[in-house]
Amino acid sequence: MRTGRLLAWYRKGARDLPWRRTRDPYSIWVSEVMLQQTQIATVIPYYRRWLKRFPTVRALARAPMDDVLKAWEGLGYYARARNLHKAARLLKKLPRTAEEWRAVTGVGAYTAAAIASIAHGERVAVFDGNVRRVLSRFEARDVTEAPPPRGKPGDWNQALMELGQRVCTPRAPRCGECPIRSDCKARASGEPERWPLKKAKKEVPHKEVAVGVIWKGGRFYVQRRAEEGLLGGLWEFPGGKREKGETFEQCLRREIREETGFRVDAGPFLVTVRHRYSHFSVELHTYHCFWRRGKAADPSSARASEGKRWVTPDEAGALAMPTANRRILDALRAAGRPPAPAF
DNA sequence: GAAGCGTGGAC
DNA sequence: TGTCCAAGCTT
Known part of the structure; x- marks a missing residue:
């Protein structure tokens, strides 16, 4: 050359x-x-x-x-x-x-x-x-x-x-x-x-997830992800993948119980965030929830409790969150005050 | 060697 | 709306 x-x-x-x-x-x-x-x-x-x-x-x-x-x-x-x-x-x-x-x-x-x-x-x-x-x-x-x-x-x-x-x-x-x-x-x-020769592309799986914004007074619950792996160390709303035959509300109560130990009332709907990661895509169907009872799971470890917080929207804005969760927070703030609990 | 790991820009 | 892929690294 x-x-x-x-x-x-x-x-x-x-x-x-x-x-x-x-x-x-x-x-x-x-x-x-x-x-x-x-x-x-x-x-x-x-x-x-x-x-x-x-x-x-x-x-x-x-x-x-x-x-x-x-x-x-x-x-x-x-x-x-x-x-x-x-x-x-x-x-x-x-x-x-x-x-x-x-x-x-x-x-x-x-x-x-x-x-x-x-x-x-x-x-x-x-x-x-x-x-x-x-x-x-x-x-x-x-x-x-x-x-x-x-x-x-x-x-x-x-x-x-x-x-x-x-x-x-x-x-x-x-x-x-x-x-x-x-x-x-x-x-x-x-x-x-x-040139150069292209590598074959593989299709990415799609996941449907239910996410909860759990209110207790004027604060809601966020948790920190494990240090290793996807989005390690970042703060997020709790939730998880919907199983066959489940409604999003059922999935939400189950995931929150498994992940946090809380019992909650679910609803109303807040927002659905669609997001694409490097190796899968996801829809985060997000609902307001209201805390009823239960302490945050895994209370035995002081270190674990450092990864669980009740925060205001402004306090959440100061935490490092993944982009998809940031979108949920944006929707939350755009909506203004927390919703009234539904009885 | 293959899979896991984020997000935004270009078209 | 979808597809491709970017000044790659680790396990």
Whole structure:
């Protein structure tokens, strides 16, 4: 490849992204983790807020997990935030080489190479979705990663990624604007979108769930999800999947009894939130409920009780919640005051 | 190697 | 409304 053309294109047109103004390894680390499977425009506001709230590794290490998850709220793949936090607490000093970075939890091959090349100038290649697509099209075959040419590896890596993001897009690539079009075999073939080979898609299951906003006075009940797994550590309304033959009201009373130990009266209906996760879709049929009796389940563990709260709508707004639960809270606040119990 | 893990933008 | 997929990592 005529590397000079790509680098010249990049240096002439590089966008003013906030993480390009720094060589601080911590800032680069944060940006690269946020950018995992996430588009640039989505990341920018999160990145700014994060560095304002946690300007250094030490600041991040000192912060409570709830603050860290709140700063990540809505960005998805929350293990990234938990891993950043964990690593910040564990590391005495930040690694320098890609090999050392690779040992940090949440830092894989891509992120290690990106940090090492951008922050430290190490000659290692990144191989993300963009680079794979660009190079595979250039050669008109599925390629594996290759070492970057001599020069500035950070610029080279970012140039390839930016070309993939702005020009050599998955659909309708803008070949006319491409600085390396004259040597591109995919363009010569007339079907640049043929590469890279696409993986077969699998269909995602759908779940119907009943969710309860359980009122006791002017407060309602929220619980924190387990640290590991889906949406780990985030706060949510209780509920669960509807079983065959159940109405949503029956499902609601059963799930709340199993999950919280409460007996409640169910109704009225509040809202249905449809949401799509990476591997399933869900409808959250949400009802107001009224607490009748029962203490929160699992009272034996002091730690467990930290994950159960009665809150006002404003207090709930300060908790880190998954997006679908945030929609429920939005509906709640839009409705104004809590409903009167139905007798 | 495959599955689990979020959300929003583009079309 | 639906589909694709994004600056991937862990188990």
